[in-house]
Amino acid sequence: MVRTYELRTTKNGLFEITDQICGAIAESSVADGIAVVMVPHTTAGVTVFSFPDPLGFDDMNDEIGRLVPTRINFKHQHDTPQDAAGHIKSTLVGVSVSLIISEGKLLLGHSQAVYFFEFDGPRQRTFKVQIVSC
Amino acid sequence: MVRTYELRTTKNGLFEITDQICGAIAESSVADGIAVVMVPHTTAGVTVFSFPDPLGFDDMNDEIGRLVPTRINFKHQHDTPQDAAGHIKSTLVGVSVSLIISEGKLLLGHSQAVYFFEFDGPRQRTFKVQIVSC
Amino acid sequence: MVRTYELRTTKNGLFEITDQICGAIAESSVADGIAVVMVPHTTAGVTVFSFPDPLGFDDMNDEIGRLVPTRINFKHQHDTPQDAAGHIKSTLVGVSVSLIISEGKLLLGHSQAVYFFEFDGPRQRTFKVQIVSC
DSSP: OOEEEEEEEOSSEEEEOHHHHHHHHHHHTOSSEEEEEEOOOSSEEEEEEEOSSTHHHHHHHHHHHHHSOOOTTOSOOSSOHHHHHHHHHHHHHOSEEEEEEETTEEOOOTTEEEEEEESSOSEEEEEEEEEEEO | OOEEEEEEEOSSEEEEOHHHHHHHHHHHTOSSEEEEEEOOOSSEEEEEEEOSSTHHHHHHHHHHHHHSOOOTTOSOOSSOHHHHHHHHHHHHHOSEEEEEEETTEEOOOTTEEEEEEESSOSEEEEEEEEEEEO | OOEEEEEEEOSSEEEEOHHHHHHHHHHHTOSSEEEEEEOOOSSEEEEEEEOSSTHHHHHHHHHHHHHSOOOTTOSOOSSOHHHHHHHHHHHHHOSEEEEEEETTEEOOOTTEEEEEEESSOSEEEEEEEEEEEO
16 A cells, blocks of 8 residues: 655755655545655655745755754764764654645645655655555 | 634744644544644644743744744745745644544643644634544 | 553653554554554654664754753743753654554664654653554
């Protein structure tokens, strides 16, 4: 039942995944329910963000980097500093989001789209979509 | 199945929406399940927060503004600086929350209530509630 | 239907609760669905985090404390400064998370586990798990 999607992140930042989620909903034939989108990675997240001004994506990536700088003195030394910072960002943004399915369609506001948020790119990534009917 | 509620935010900050969610649950007659509350806006969020000290709402609004200052040099210039900052806040707080329905009632801790979080007010706003049974 | 689990937090930081969630899923006999984990407290949260390097837990706790310092001049004076800061952290991290159940098991990435995040410990705490089938 769970659908898995692959994507290649070319850098840190937001990568739109709305189409894949809409596709999963269409295939499920669920008219009313919810879709849970989940990222099985510890240095990435999933979020709903505004798309009309693409420069806003840069601001979002800049701000999360300002809030959680990639510094060399994390206690975590298992991997790179970008990996250590990515774990923190992942908790702040979240690795799953619950979305509403209404009349067979993903319910989003007119300026909203769904994004995979890469904190340790570029990487080959996946995300999962589970759909539950009302 | 999805219920839509309107509210008028008079300023930035938290506006309680617990009653509307409880009403949606009562109308649904679902005894055990989950309720997904979703904000179809890109400069708002939804959160669960502590209500006993109303001054805590001011602290929450102050802190999110301190973490993501409304500055004039965002790359995003599609709208106002408050709009650009609101997109970032929206990702940090989140635009949807999954809550538990138990014995026909919304399950919350004794100090918890649910809030619409306005980042670009005052505005006429809506939020959506979807209910799924176990 | 909702399962309640108790835990004793010995300090601020992350306490793993993956086993309890997996137990709830096993007891439910649900093969495909979602599990909503919810914390009924206003100074705690729930998150998915990386476990291979345990020092990363310290970084996470340090960073949330750096982002929202426990200061004495919060407007909220209903309780301690740590309590006031905890409310803010709770909104940033979130008090609920939706996870995917696939083939009777909790779906997580190979480095992910689920954690109760204590912001005002040590405390006796609870968390709730609701399971919905597809």
